[in-house]
Amino acid sequence: MPEIKIGQYGEDVINWLTDNLEGFFDWLTTLLSHLLRFTYDIVAGLQPIPMTVVFAVIALVITRKVGLTVLLTVGLLLVDGMGLWYETMQSLATVLLATAVALLIGIPVGIWAAFNPVVRAVVGPVLDFMQTVPTFVYLLPTVLFFGIGAVPGMIATIVFAAPPAVRLTTLGIRQVDAETVEASAAFGGSRWEILREVQLPLARPSIMAGVNQVIMLALSMVVVAGLVGGEGLGGIVVSAVQSLQIGASIEGGLAVVVLAIYLDRVSAALGGQGRGNPSWWPKRKATEGLEQAQVKPAESKDLVAAS
Numbered sequence: 001m002p003e004i005k006i007g008q009y010g011e012d013v014i015n016w017l018t019d020n021l022e023g024f025f026d027w028l029t030t031l032l033s034h035l036l037r038f039t040y041d042i043v044a045g046l047q048p049i050p051m052t053v054v055f056a057v058i059a060l061v062i063t064r065k066v067g068l069t070v071l072l073t074v075g076l077l078l079v080d081g082m083g084l085w086y087e088t089m090q091s092l093a094t095v096l097l098a099t100a101v102a103l104l105i106g107i108p109v110g111i112w113a114a115f116n117p118v119v120r121a122v123v124g125p126v127l128d129f130m131q132t133v134p135t136f137v138y139l140l141p142t143v144l145f146f147g148i149g150a151v152p153g154m155i156a157t158i159v160f161a162a163p164p165a166v167r168l169t170t171l172g173i174r175q176v177d178a179e180t181v182e183a184s185a186a187f188g189g190s191r192w193e194i195l196r197e198v199q200l201p202l203a204r205p206s207i208m209a210g211v212n213q214v215i216m217l218a219l220s221m222v223v224v225a226g227l228v229g230g231e232g233l234g235g236i237v238v239s240a241v242q243s244l245q246i247g248a249s250i251e252g253g254l255a256v257v258v259l260a261i262y263l264d265r266v267s268a269a270l271g272g273q274g275r276g277n278p279s280w281w282p283k284r285k286a287t288e289g290l291e292q293a294q295v296k297p298a299e300s301k302d303l304v305a306a307s
Contacts, residue, residue: 014141025145032097032151040093048080051089059262063269064278072265075258084236084255091222091232092259098154098218102162103211110169110210111195120170127163135160135224143228153225153234157218164213172206173199208271215267219260233259 018025046054055076060069079088113120135156142152176199184194200207226234233252240248 014144018144029146029149029151032154033149036093036097036150036154039097040090043092043096044086044089048085052076052080055262059266062266066278068265072258072262075261079255079258082251082255084233084251087232087236087252088255088259091219091234091256092263094150094154094157094222094225094230094232095215095218095259095263098157098161098221099211099215102158102214102218103165105158106162106165106210106214107169107207110166111173113166114170114173123166127166130159131163135221139224139228148229150225150230152228153221153230156224156228157221160221161214161217164217165207165210168206168210168213169203172203172210175206176202205271205273208267209273212264212267212271212273215263216260219256219263222256 044051052073056069056073059072060066063069079085109119109123113123138159139152139156142155146152146155173195180198180202181194184198189197222230222232222234223237224234226232226236226238229235233256236252237249237256239245240252
């Protein structure tokens, strides 16, 4: 069996990209750094207490659960009490930006794969590769391309978190009833109109489940981002582990848990899962036209008898 130096070939490719696309990587590093800073300025725009109130209102409006909102608020206040508020906001900014980029890439690719068998056949193994290869394998090339800092950790996060968006978008669209699509086409709907008005709304639960998975996978990469110089809770946990600071590691891990619970419950409620239906929530009133259009049972019998 001849010796196959795949590792050497891969290293040659990475060196070629580093030498010939240095300007592109510098531009992308600058762009992502500015976007990350902008996102952080938004989520940390207020002092911890007012921002906690904002997060509590968001959780209440989306989940419609008072008890859960109180629990999440207590968790955020605990994070502030441990002195990790701004590190938590840095991690939140990284998760939000990485999730946005992963969804901007993953959902269109998922839609494309749902309609194109060739694309689906190609994308499947690529997604398997992205999810099964250890993150440290592609973390090293990102460091070589983008240097030490928050950007390489974010790129690794995007690669790791994007597959669920592609898979669940494709699954949701392909599970839409074919008769419903045929009926829409029979009424003169174009391919774009059917996708926009029929397939995507019916696939929404599956797509939102993908969004939830992307967010949670992105958050799971917080510590990995800390290994390459990323700011936030990952840096706190990595530093605590390296210096054997047990208390700091417990506090950093607890802050990650609080952030994970908040993002999981809120994103799941956005998809309709676990959302409450309290009596104090305003109900949608039935339109008068619909009520007038309904025929009462007695009237319907009279019409049948008259005919």
